[in-house]
Amino acid sequence: MDLFANLAHGFVVAFSPINLLMCLIGALVGTLVGVLPGIGTIATVAMLLPITFGLPPVGALIMLAGIYYGAQYGGSTTSILVNIPGEATSVVTALDGFQMAKQGRAGPALAIAAIGSFIAGCIATVLIAILGAPLTKLALAFGPAEYFSLMVLGLIFAVVLAKGSILKAIAMIVFGLLLSMVGSDIETGASRMAFNIPELADGLGFATVAMGVFGFAEIIRNLDAGSEMDRDLVQQKITGLMPTKADLAASAPAIARGTLLGSILGILPGGGAVIASFAAYTLEKKIAKDPSRFGRGAIEGVAAPESANNAAAQTSFIPLLTLGIPPNAVMALMVGAMTIHGIVPGPQVMQKQPDLVWGMIASMWIGNLMLIIINLPLVGIWVRLLRVPYRLMFPSIVIFCAIGIYSVNNAPVDVILAGVFGLVGYWLIKHEFEPAPLLLGIVLGPLMEENLRRALLISRNDWTVFVSRPLSAVLLAIAAALLVLAVLPALRSKRDEVFTDSEN
């Protein structure tokens, strides 16, 4: 069996002391940012990107991956204990988790969240290992036309899954595509929309934009929301960590459903952990015998979204490792990390860098194990961290972000650009434009343009190439069908329902 040989090889790599350490650091930092509201995974990974310069590539990627799935754990802890979702992915966990904590069942809620995440993580790890090789083979059949269509599909997914108006989401994607064209043209080297500013000649750094739109904009927004966020801390001691048999019986199927849903949504481009947790919660509510229990401390309402977000966080590595297409913003930063170390993500990575791919996959399983072991005892510390008032936390985040951006290129202009994008992000929030599709547009822009140009060059400017090649036609057909479905009133109301759940 190739699969087991590969996994075994991966474990050998992942168990080297340096990689174990990197995994631990990543998981801990991830939990930390997951716990702290006001600093997200995207901003953290962007901030830590320069740190990985000095590390071996495998260790660097293991650490960054750890941050991503670690944050899913950390977010749930604060959602349950203090009703403050540290991450967007655990917003729905707070609905039932905090109610359980109020009823004195914080222990079981935390345990179920951890167990669900762990199970989901294990299954997702195996899934990556199984799907990796066949998808790589499929990727070899991909020409430029197919790549382009796949990215269109991904962007359409992002639109359908984004919150709010579909028209606005599409506009955000196109805006992102436009921003991605700033800088030198790939083929002719002509300077595009750079206004003779040398720092723009290389294009807008993705990390810079991400930090502005997700880091700085979030801080400004939090400040004007009236930072007197009263934190309704659950101060009582957490007793009785272990869930009862009834709890386990109720949550087992929910964990299974959440894992399945999360894995699927994670693989799809444009999806990711946030939407997975929302979808899983809605599904549980739909199929429950007594939906009114939800919002009042139903354990399924904790188990399903927590499993789903962890599964999605991990399976989103699949398109990156096999096709070289980042399905969401965090994965796009991983591309950045890989490029720093001279690795071009895509089908050839699996063959050329088996250490990296399998080491990272194995480390995910180890990381999940570490998280479950370190997290439950550390709950007290995480909760204490939350008492750091925001008035002290936000200037610290500003400084960390500024230093982080500066050190990517040692360019002060990057810091100013990130600030400008912070204001842009603030404006976007005020006008209810979602920043996530914008970022995906920036990420996929260069890849899309390159493949579009290549496809049209090969076909001698014949646009039918996108529908005459079967694989590409299928992808585009799915994209069109999705868009039509999303605009249809029936599905629209359902889609709105998913998101309003989080707001009540």
Add this chain to the structure above:
Amino acid sequence: MAHIVDQAAASEIRNTRVALGICLLAIAPQIFEFIWSIGTLVGWGSARSPTVLVTSHAAALLVGAPAALAGAFAGGTRPTISQDTLLALIYSYPLLAVAVLTTFMTIRSAQDYIGGIVLMALALFALWASNDLQGMNGFSFGAGTAPRMFGGLLVALAAGIALSGLLHDGPALAHYSWRGPLFVMTSILIFALAIRPLGLLISGLTSFLVAALGTHETRWRETIIVGVVLTLGCALLFPYVLGLPMPIVPRWLAQ
């Protein structure tokens, strides 16, 4: 009755304000370039001098663009059009037209309407910025093909959003606060300008304290303590532990 009239009057006043805002947006690049050019007076940069700038933009807006438009309709031979005139044609004129239209409209969702217009302005600006790039070259895309394609698409989408702000009721303009954005942005700017000449210790602490002004809740004693500790921590962490090259102390001290 009087109530309704009042309401109509109120919305009219607001509409003229929105229209004026759009007019300002329509000449925003020119104003920005003017502010930028003031720097040349003290010898910074290599922009055009302010007086030249004002006359050439005014000429483009008032004479060049109408002449170019008339020329296009007359169908005569095309004279070469300057970039300033193109800016007026591609960017300013469409937005001024929108501003005029705005005064006749009832805006039902200011959030969508203004959001759409600003996005449209960005797209038009991108169209202008990429106008000098090469277009289709036989079978192959030129450097300018894709930016123009997506720029045009964005203009259409933004117009759609603005239109939906006229057709559907929706939220009004959200409230903006000035304190947070102002101080956080100033702090970022200070960091960016000071890191090279003054080093991490000074720029880090200064921008920490400036950022802390962003909320009225700040208590100075604890803020200063945290700021000093954090800056020292960063000065150890980034250059020494992580090995990132970064100036720590001011340049004149390091020499």
